[in-house]
Amino acid sequence: MIGLILAGGIGSRFWPLSRRRRPKQLLDLLGGGSLVAATARRIEPLCGAERTWVCTTEALAAAVAAELPGLDASRILGEPSGRNTAPAIGWAVRTMPEAARREVIAVMPSDHWVADEDAFREALSRGAAAVERGDHDVVTVGIAPAWPETGYGYLELEAPAEPLSVARGAPGGVEPVLRFTEKPDAETAARFKASGRHFWNAGIFLFRGTVLLDLYREHLPELAAGIERLAADDLGADRRREIYAGLESVSIDYGLMERLDSIGCVVADCGWNDIGSWGLLAEALPADGDGNRTVGDTFAVDARDNLLFADEGAVAVIGVEGLAVVRTGDSVLVVPRERAQDVREVVERLVARGRLDLL
Amino acid sequence: MIGLILAGGIGSRFWPLSRRRRPKQLLDLLGGGSLVAATARRIEPLCGAERTWVCTTEALAAAVAAELPGLDASRILGEPSGRNTAPAIGWAVRTMPEAARREVIAVMPSDHWVADEDAFREALSRGAAAVERGDHDVVTVGIAPAWPETGYGYLELEAPAEPLSVARGAPGGVEPVLRFTEKPDAETAARFKASGRHFWNAGIFLFRGTVLLDLYREHLPELAAGIERLAADDLGADRRREIYAGLESVSIDYGLMERLDSIGCVVADCGWNDIGSWGLLAEALPADGDGNRTVGDTFAVDARDNLLFADEGAVAVIGVEGLAVVRTGDSVLVVPRERAQDVREVVERLVARGRLDLL
Numbered sequence: 001m002i003g004l005i006l007a008g009g010i011g012s013r014f015w016p017l018s019r020r021r022r023p024k025q026l027l028d029l030l031g032g033g034s035l036v037a038a039t040a041r042r043i044e045p046l047c048g049a050e051r052t053w054v055c056t057t058e059a060l061a062a063a064v065a066a067e068l069p070g071l072d073a074s075r076i077l078g079e080p081s082g083r084n085t086a087p088a089i090g091w092a093v094r095t096m097p098e099a100a101r102r103e104v105i106a107v108m109p110s111d112h113w114v115a116d117e118d119a120f121r122e123a124l125s126r127g128a129a130a131v132e133r134g135d136h137d138v139v140t141v142g143i144a145p146a147w148p149e150t151g152y153g154y155l156e157l158e159a160p161a162e163p164l165s166v167a168r169g170a171p172g173g174v175e176p177v178l179r180f181t182e183k184p185d186a187e188t189a190a191r192f193k194a195s196g197r198h199f200w201n202a203g204i205f206l207f208r209g210t211v212l213l214d215l216y217r218e219h220l221p222e223l224a225a226g227i228e229r230l231a232a233d234d235l236g237a238d239r240r241r242e243i244y245a246g247l248e249s250v251s252i253d254y255g256l257m258e259r260l261d262s263i264g265c266v267v268a269d270c271g272w273n274d275i276g277s278w279g280l281l282a283e284a285l286p287a288d289g290d291g292n293r294t295v296g297d298t299f300a301v302d303a304r305d306n307l308l309f310a311d312e313g314a315v316a317v318i319g320v321e322g323l324a325v326v327r328t329g330d331s332v333l334v335v336p337r338e339r340a341q342d343v344r345e346v347v348e349r350l351v352a353r354g355r356l357d358l359l
Numbered sequence: 360m361i362g363l364i365l366a367g368g369i370g371s372r373f374w375p376l377s378r379r380r381r382p383k384q385l386l387d388l389l390g391g392g393s394l395v396a397a398t399a400r401r402i403e404p405l406c407g408a409e410r411t412w413v414c415t416t417e418a419l420a421a422a423v424a425a426e427l428p429g430l431d432a433s434r435i436l437g438e439p440s441g442r443n444t445a446p447a448i449g450w451a452v453r454t455m456p457e458a459a460r461r462e463v464i465a466v467m468p469s470d471h472w473v474a475d476e477d478a479f480r481e482a483l484s485r486g487a488a489a490v491e492r493g494d495h496d497v498v499t500v501g502i503a504p505a506w507p508e509t510g511y512g513y514l515e516l517e518a519p520a521e522p523l524s525v526a527r528g529a530p531g532g533v534e535p536v537l538r539f540t541e542k543p544d545a546e547t548a549a550r551f552k553a554s555g556r557h558f559w560n561a562g563i564f565l566f567r568g569t570v571l572l573d574l575y576r577e578h579l580p581e582l583a584a585g586i587e588r589l590a591a592d593d594l595g596a597d598r599r600r601e602i603y604a605g606l607e608s609v610s611i612d613y614g615l616m617e618r619l620d621s622i623g624c625v626v627a628d629c630g631w632n633d634i635g636s637w638g639l640l641a642e643a644l645p646a647d648g649d650g651n652r653t654v655g656d657t658f659a660v661d662a663r664d665n666l667l668f669a670d671e672g673a674v675a676v677i678g679v680e681g682l683a684v685v686r687t688g689d690s691v692l693v694v695p696r697e698r699a700q701d702v703r704e705v706v707e708r709l710v711a712r713g714r715l716d717l718l
Contacts, residue, residue, distance in 0.1 A: 016675070301704045313689035314717055316375070316705045319698045320682070327691045330672040332684065334693055339678045345660045346675045358673055 001128050002103050002209075003047035004092055007036050007056040007064050007110035008079055012347040013277045013340070016331035017311065020359050025111040026063055029281055031295075036110040037067045042117050043106065046124060051100075054110070055092040057082060080241040086255040087247040090216050090227045093209040101209030104128045107252075108204040113284050115271025123268035127206040130174040136264035137215060138257065139174055139206040142199030143272045148189035151276065151341070153201040153253060154181045155265050177263040180253060199265065201253065202272055219259050223248050278324040278333075279340035282307040296327075307337055331358060360487050361462050361568075362406035363451055366395050366415040366423050366469035367438055371706040372636050372699070375690035376670065379718050384470040385422055388640055390654075395469040396426045401476050402465065405483060410459075413469070414451040416441060439600040445614040446606040449575050449586045452568040460568030463487045466611075467563040472643050474630025482627035486565040489533040495623035496574060497616065498533055498565040501558030502631045507548035510635065510700070512560040512612060513540045514624050536622040539612060558624065561631055564611070578618050582607050637683040637692075638699035641666040655686075666696060690717055 011024025018024045025036040032038060040052055049070040054077065056064045061078035068076065077092050089107055096105075106124055114120045127139035142155045156179040180201065184192060192198035207215075216224040226247045230240060248255070257263060273284045285293035285307070292300050296310030303317045307324040315327050324340050326333040335343060350358050370383025377383045384395040391397060399411055408429040413436065415423045420437035427435065436451050448466055455464075465483055473479045486498035501514045515538040539560065543551060551557035566574075575583035585606045589599060607614070616622060632643045644652035644666070651659050655669030662676045666683040674686050683699050685692040694702060709717050 016673075299705055299708060301701065301708065310691070313691065314375075314714075315691045316693070316702075318692075318694040318701050318705060320693055320695065323679070323693065325691065325693050327686070332669070332672065332674045332686045332691050333677075334675070334679055334682065334684050335677040336679065342660065342677050346658055346677060349658060349660065355673075 001043075001046050001051070001124070001206075002096070002100050002105040003040075003043040003052040004089070004105055004107045005036065005039050005043075005052065005054045005110045006085065006088060006107065007054050007060065008082060008088060009109070009111060011111060012344055014281075015343050015347050015350075016326060016328045016333050016358070017309075020356075021059075021063070023060065023111075024275070025109075026060070026067060029275060029295075030113060030284055034067045035113070035275070036064060039108065039110045039112070040068055040071065042114060042120065043108075043124070046106070046121055053077065053092060053096065055079065055088050056110075080244040083244065083247045083249045085252040086216075086220060086250045087223060087227070087244070089205075089252055090213065090220075090223060091230060091244070091247075093212055094227050094231050096209060101213070103208065104131045104206055105209050105212070106204065106206050108202075109274070111275065112202070113271075113273040113275050115273070115284070117270070119270035120268055120272070123266045123270060124204075124206065127174060127264070127266040130264050130266070131206050131208060135174060136176070137207060137211050137260060137262045139264040139266055140177060140257070141202040141204040142265040142267045143202050144267065144269065145189075145193045145198065145200055148186065148193040149200065150183055150186055150189045152183065152274075154184065154192050154198045155179075155201050156181060157197045157199065157265055159197050174264040174266045177265045180258040182253070199267060200272075202268070202274070203253075205252065205257070215256060215260065219256055220248070220250070223250070223255070277340040278307060278309070278326060278335070278343070279337040281309075282324065282337055305337075360402075360405050360410070360483070361455070361459055361464040362399075362402040362411040363448070363464055363466045364395065364398050364402075364411065364413045364469045365444065365447060365466065366413050366419065367441060367447060368468070368470060369441075370470060371703055373640075374702050374706050374709075375685060375687045375692050375717070376668070379715075380418075380422070382419065382470075383634070384468075385419070385426060388634060388654075389472060389643055393426045394472070394634070395423060398467065398469045398471070399427055399430065401473060401479065402467075402483070405465070405480055412436065412451060412455065414438065414447050415469075439603040442603065442606045442608045444611040445575075445579060445609045446582060446586070446603070448564075448611055449572065449579075449582060450589055450603070450606075452571055453586050453590050455568060460572070462567065463490045463565055464568050464571070465563065465565045467561075468633070470634065471561070472632040472634050474632070474643070476629070478629035479627055479631070482625045482629065483563075483565065486533060486623070486625040489623050489625070490565050490567060494533060495535070496566060496570050496619060496621045498623040498625055499536060499616070500561040500563040501624040501626045502561050503626065503628065504548075504552045504557065504559055507545065507552040508559065509542055509545055509548045511542065511633075513543065513551050513557045514538075514560050515540060516556045516558065516624055516626075518556050533623040533625050536624045539617040541612070558626055559631075560612070561627070561633070562612075564616070574615060574619065578615055579607070579609070582609070582614070636699040637666060637668070637685060637694070637702070638696040640668075641683065641696055664696075 007025050011018045014024045026034050053075045058078035065076050155177050157175045282293045291305035294308045297314040298308035299316040301318045304321045308315050309326045311328050324337050366384045370377045373383045385393050412434045417437035424435050514536050516534045641652045650664035653667045656673040657667035658675040660677045663680045667674050668685045670687050683696050
């Protein structure tokens with residue numbers, strides 16, 4: 001299996017720790033190194049370092065390469081500009097040698113967390129086998145909803161034949177996806193959570209590279225043509241940059257997956273967490289007796305259920321509950337854990353004030 | 360009038376800004392310089408620099424002197440050890456030249472805040488006149504309670520003859536103190552607040568130095584004898600340190616004032632604030648439209664009634680209310696404003712863990 005790790009994100013939801021030049025995938029949020037390094041390690045038993053590719057931005061390529069010393073720099077691709085996931089994946093696949101493009105490729109984000117790595121790899125292997133057999137053009141990874149999240153996309157599967165006795169995610173099962181649903185409203189999300197046949201879309205896709213490029217030609221012909229132009233041998237850097245900037249900016253979910261007929265889903269029960277905010281990071285950390293989850297030098301007096309994060313210096317709290325308190329070199333953020341996604345409002349305000357020093 | 364500023368406190372309630380080597384009186388909490396410098400400036404029109412004395416600790420003497428460049432170093436006294444206010448005041452008074460000891464001396468803490476400095480000076484002048492006339496051995500300064508505080512001492516005056524028409528604090532009035540009451544319980548504090556005849560003891564005392572030393576001899580004879588021994592010309596540094604360490608450690612309120620018959624009180628309506636905690640500091644800062652009070656580089660999104668304090672770097676809050684968020688070089692504190700005095704528990708915990716680096 002070929003691994004393709006997408007590492008171009010900016011991750012402003014982890015401000016103040018994440019910055020323009022140090023986005024989320026480069027952060028060591030849970031110990032054990034950066035998230036991108038943890039992602040590469042996670043698939044190493046399946047792909048090996050020599051079959052792992054990374055697609056990031058030109059600006060981040062050197063920093064990403066420094067996190068992945070085992071990877072040859074030629075397989076760390078830097079996009080000339082950010083054009084969303086469909087161009088990035090198509091371009092990265094087209095850049096691989098022809099032999100690699102014929103294999104099964106697993107594409108995945110670089111900034112997620114997986115508690116049970118064996119279960120994760122088992123699910124990927126199961127999905128790859130279904131792609132190899134030709135059961136589906138593309139296989140996605142579905143996660144049973146742990147709560148009625150409105151911020152994720154969902155995969156709708158068929159109703160299980162025996163809903164009360166068949167455990168979804170049992171080895172062997174790759175099921176057809178009936179429908180993709182982007183971020184539902186709260187009522188719909190609650191229904192999805194209860195249905196037993198809606199699963200979070202983890203943003204992981206398995207396919208043969210050659211098949212994917214055929215699907216681009218069918219469903220995204222202009223993008224496919226642009227990607228072919230980028231593959232020309234004698235392209236100068238300026239022309240390459242110009243063509244890339246002209247590619248249609250579209251996600252692979254919206255631009256391709258939602259239009260396909262033959263998509264499978266392998267359900268993974270692997271403790272997946274997209275660590276989409278400080279609040280979700282807390283879920284991935286162990287709690288002490290008072291429900292506080294801490295990183296670094298922290299002190300809690302009569303305080304419960306807080307996330308206390310200090311990458312240097314000390315954080316002390318007294319008599320507070322349910323807060324995320326984050327301290328980095330030059331900045332402090334205090335926000336209720338359940339409102340942690342609103343940190344983007346602070347980032348927007350900093351942008352509006354031209355405070356590049358804090359971004 | 361002679362001014363004697365007490366600047367020996369350690370002020371752990373302002374952790375993390377206050378530290379062993381940088382206690383509260385050395386902090387610039389409200390702009391315009393350190394509190395000790397503001398205190399000296401406040402009495403300068405009454406005393407002049409050449410009649411202002413400071414009593415601090417040996418360890419802090421150099422830092423205090425640096426804050427008071429207009430004061431001759433010979434009038435900045437460093438206690439060899441901390442023995443509470445009765446020894447400090449007695450020793451400082453005894454150290455003054457005999458002519459100064461015969462004058463009216465105003466003793467005051469170095470770490471309080473006064474909004475209306477003219478009213479403050481007017482009250483001191485009024486008290487000094489009563490001492491000069493011999494009306495009272497000691498005159499204290501009383502503050503009308505703004506809330507039923509349980510952490511202060513109270514001065515009980517006689518019931519006003521015409522309670523509804525006579526404004527206490529009107530020029531001219533120095534009234535006898537019937538009783539000192541240390542930190543009352545909540546019920547008593549509420550009664551005091553409502554009584555119209557109980558006033559916060561601001562810790563400011565006016566007396567003739569010679570009279571004070573007589574009172575020490577009468578009520579604190581051992582302490583008075585120790586102070587006399589310290590006044591010997593040929594005392595070596597080690598002996599001086601030994602004698603000082605052997606003085607009875609007692610506050611001037613408990614050791615002397617509460618035992619006296621002839622104490623007066625001048626009520627000052629001067630916007631006094633002892634800035635006893637981060638919560639009280641907030642009261643002395645202007646509020647923005649959302650009730651937030653800020654010092655330094657701070658950002659508030661959908662947040663109300665917070666104190667945001669950054670002496671370097673930035674502090675951002677989202678969706679929180681009534682918190683004090685304090686960031687200094689190496690530490691962050693988050694505490695509800697109304698629980699700000701509990702910061703001492705964090706300091707105690709740091710002491711217990713031997714974290715001198717944070718103290």
